[in-house]
Structure formats: structure tokens, C-alpha cells
Amino acid sequence: MFPAKFAYAAPSSLQEAVGLLEDPDAKVLAGGHSLLPLMKLRLAQPKLLVDIGRIPGLNYIRVEGNQLAIGALATYRDIQLSQVVHQNAPVLAEAAHEVGDPQVRAKGTLAGSLAHADPAGDLPAVVLALGGSIRAVGPSGERDINLDGFFVDMLTTQLQEREIIREVRLNLQPAGSGAAYLKFDQPASHYALTGVCAIVSLSSGTISAVRIAVTGVGPKAYRATAVEQALVGKAANEEAVKAAVEPVANGVDVQGDIHAGPEYRAHLARVFTRRAVLLAAQRATSS
């Protein structure tokens, strides 16, 4: 399968890349593991590919203040292998390990996955649970976009036509907290039918703070704020958590396909949210 014809440019800086995006039929290419499959199926037919993969110095992962700064070209494999990630946000490494398969993880990038905003992508849930911002570069310079609100709809983000993600900035996991990313995947594609990331802090055995985000269920990844509120102050036990996660898919336009209908997906969301919260609580150190 071949993509439709297109022209190809490999700029040597992000500024040059932003300039090339003046063409309204241009698309940014990084790892290409979301875009090229769509192009091979002719679901996407850009006239120009702007390959940012040759721009030097964009695959860094480092701590800056209380955040992880992850460059546009850092792959899932880079994240999995990064000691900085393991020490400061281990749930990100855990989730990166869940994406696709080893070969896919060697090419796919975190920033590309977030820009693509696949409703069944793994990392959107994890970045929403951690919180942080997207640093985008466009014709009028750089801006930071809060991750809350970054995902607008299916395959749609707040990025403007000519903006490129330069860096993903994620809050470190709070000291003493526990976190988990659990998913129920479609066995061939490994996309999440439901994926849940939970980050839990405990105080004397009760949940003092919690962030939960869900992917694969609605048209975009989302924070389950109603569940978060219901969990605070509750004991981290099966019964209390089971009751609190009930509304996880309420108000969400739950998607259905041949692999899982909406009712089943909503059920999976409740089951996996419960399991993720309990596992995160188990990993937390009670203060």
C-alpha cells in the first residue's frame, strides 16, 4: 500500500518547519507511526510532509523544576529507557511500555501521539493524570497550552494549523503518591478499548488526593473529575472505590465499534478505574 503522492521537506530547524506549514495541505511528520498508516489507507492525503525528524536536539527528557520536559522527538522507547522518567514519573514509563509493540515504540513519539489525539491512544490519559502543559511553536512564537483542555474532540487539539509541539511538560508524580496505568486492549492493534491512569496520595489510609484520566472510552481522553471528588476522603478499599468510580463514564459520549459497544466500554471504564485506583493506592506510601 502506497500513500498518495506528496512532496517531502526535511527542515533543519523548527522555525523553518513552521514556515513550511504555510501550505494548508502540509502535515508534520515525526515518528510517522500514526500518520503514515492513515496515508497508506488514503484517509489522509497531505500534499507536503514536513519531516521534523532530522532537527537535532529534540529527543531530550530532563527534569526542569517540578516538571519533566520531554522534547518533540522523544520516542516511547526513549521514555521507557529513561532513568529520569523512572525516578520522577514512573507511571509514564509504565504506560509507554503499553503502547503498540517494541518496534512501534522505537519510532512513535509522545508529542506526536498527543498532537494526533487518537481517542484510543495510551499516553493522552497519562499526561492528563499527571497534568502539565504543551509548549507549541508557531508563526507568532511559542505558547504554553494547559493539558486540561488541550484535547478538544476526536483527533482534534488546541494546536493551530501552523503550530508544532516543541516540548511536553509534565508534573512529576507527587512525593509518596502511587500511580498506575491499566488498560484493556484490542489484541491485534494494542489500542486501548479502555485505559485508565490513576495517581493517588494517601493520608492515614484514606485518599487525600487523586487524579484520574481515561482513554479509549469517549471521543477524546478526559479527566474523571466526578470520580476524583467522590474518592477524596474515602478509604482505599474495594467497596468504597467501587462505589466512587460508578460515574466514570457519565456524561461521556461513549464510543462503540466492532470490538466493544458503548455499554461494554462504559462497564470496562468502571472496572479498570476501580483496579487502577486500588493499584495506585497500593503503590502509595501512606503519610
Next chain:
Amino acid sequence: MAQTETREPGLHTVTVTVNGKPFSREVEPRQLLVYFIREQLGLTGTHVGCDTSQCGACTILLDGTAVKSCTILAVQAEGANIKTIEGFADANGKLHPIQQAFWEEHGLQCGFCTPGMVIAIDQLLRDNANPTEAEVRRGLDGNLCRCTGYQNIVKSALSAGRKLRGEEPFEKPDLAMAAAGGH
């Protein structure tokens, strides 16, 4: 080294090193790396199975890392160092320890997935020299065998690990004897 071009799709020159040899060819931007390797370089050991980045038959090493060449453009590989299955046995035809393990453990049936399996296992064993059986199975997530011959592929990977760690001879003694004509 920036290559820039405006709207008109044209040809690009791609220069790569494959199995230690330099190659340079003209390609359309939409040429996929797997077809570049198979049809323009004539190295047909790299297979096209699903063509949708699921089956792993097209796995190669790109700058030392296992990737699926059906989901990479040839132009993205400009300047890269590539290793395909043809680069695994040595110049005298002596098999790579992973290939030897496949031979001994009956790790292939039809053989279609084997090049991708060997290269995925090469990556797996470089990442984790002493994997458990579960880690081998997880590490082969990206490779499908249409004969469903997974048991012996996993056995081959574990045997290859032992050979590479020096815990098992390169050649099983009974096979060495058979090759020498003794019974």
C-alpha cells in the same frame, strides 16, 4: 543537512549503508523503506506481511534499533545504517547464534515471519540478555507467525540467549555429529 522542496513532488536521493555496504538510489517521497530495500536494493529477505505495522515481517535494524520498515519512508532513512536479515550470517555463511537456535529448535515452519522474528529477538536480547519466557513472549508482541508456531520461536529465543551468554555451545553436539556424517 536540510533537504527542502516546494509543492511539486520530485525524486530525492537516499544514501544508506545496508549490511556494511553503501547504497544510493533515487526515490519518490512515498517510497516505503521496505520496498526500497526489497525492490531497489534487491534484498528480499525483509518481507512484507500485513503492510499495516502489525505483523513485524518487515522488521529491520535502523541505526541499531528494531523497527517496522513498512511504516517508514525511504527518505526518512537518509544517512542511516541499516541491517537486514542478509547481514546476520557471517561472510562464510556461518549462522548468527539466533539463526542457529532457530535451526536447532525448529523455530520456523513456512519461514515467512522468520527474518522479522530473528531481528526482533536480536533487539530483545540486546535489551535484556537473560529474559524470562514471559519477557520473550512480551518482547515478540510486534511479530506474528502465520503458522502459529510460537512455542518453538520462544524456545529458539531462549536458546539463542543461552548461546549468546555462553551457557550453551553454538552448535548442539548431536547436530554437529550429524553434519559430520556420523551417526
